[in-house]
Amino acid sequence: MKALFSLLVILSLSGCAVIPGAHIPFNQEEDDSIDLEKMVDIYAITPKLLRERMAKPETTPVFNHQLEMEIQDYDYTVNRGDILNITVWDHPELTIPAGSDRSPSEAGNWVHSDGTIFYPYVGEVKVAGLKVTEIRDILRKELAKYIATPQVDVTVASFRSKRVYLTGELKQPGTQPITNVPLTLLEAVSNAGGLTEAADWTNVTLTRNGETKRYSLRDLYRQGDTRENLLLRPNDIIHVARNDAAKIFVLGEVGKPTSLNIGRSDITLAEALADAGGFVQATADASGVFVVRKAPDDTGKIAEVFQLHARNATALVLADQFVLQPRDIVYVTAAPIARWNRLITQILPTVQMVYFGSVTERELTD
Structure with missing residues (x-):
């Protein structure tokens, strides 16, 4: 420097x-x-x-094959805190009614801290870490002991177990849930209202499992470089830095x-x-x-x-x-x-002082 x-x-x-x-x-x-x-x-x-x-070199959008494969293979797994909605068709006594004054999350089956739910005739069922299709198969198998050919449907009424955190120069920073719909970096930023005017869009960091990597939304937005986009995972921390630097x-x-x-x-x-x-x-x-x-x-x-x-x-x-x-x-x-003018301006007071000093000395001498 x-x-x-x-x-x-x-x-x-x-x-x-x-x-x-x-x-x-x-x-x-x-x-x-x-x-x-x-x-x-x-x-x-x-x-x-x-x-x-x-x-500016001509650019063509870069396709992110890895991201596309991850999205195709994505399947949400239930975890502690989620609320399930379980329906057994033609058996309303096994389906908790969701009246006009009760939301689906209030009427659903909460996954307890030990990863289980309780369901009539079946008892406690370990559901944490399972996909809804796997939970459905377990319930159908157990209910078949009491009901002929039960038709069971399982959905997640409220996603509460997994989330990502967005901080920094976003219009609406905060947490966003991980749901059955894959969530990417680009979608998370969009869900947060986009970037503020003070955001440095070349300096977006993602912290995962204690490791931090930097991404550029500029390359993603301007050049369509989807290599800068990725599938988010639970507890990811996204931070958008200020552009002060x-x-x-x-x-x-x-x-x-x-x-x-x-x-x-x-x-x-x-x-x-x-x-x-x-x-x-x-x-x-x-x-x-x-x-x-x-x-x-x-x-x-x-x-x-x-x-x-x-x-x-x-x-x-x-x-x-x-x-x-x-x-x-x-x-x-x-x-x-x-x-030159600045030089003269700076030395002129000294010259004047010397000149007037000489005049004064001469007058005193005379």
């Missing part, structure tokens, strides 16, 4: 005289160990660069130096400059618009620097096509005359 700051200082000076107070002294021995020319790649923002670096910084000769959140929409260099109040016309050097970006780790560099010569409208078109990335630093240098 110190090297990046040193780079900004060099850009601001642009080879001119150092203005008092406009630089921060660093340990000279440490500075000499950093050869910025070798540690930084510098590019001019040109149409060719935009074609090579900013062109997804910022860019606009510094130098702009109307209001600031930091900007990228949000879920890309932001271009032109938009960033406009949001920061544009150039300070009296002092900005339009040919010295720089974007400083952390270089990829595998390059051995500390930064990439992109320079825009924004002296005409064509250059602003290029700026509107240059998409910024999180943590980019946009820096607008001062024009040479502005640096």
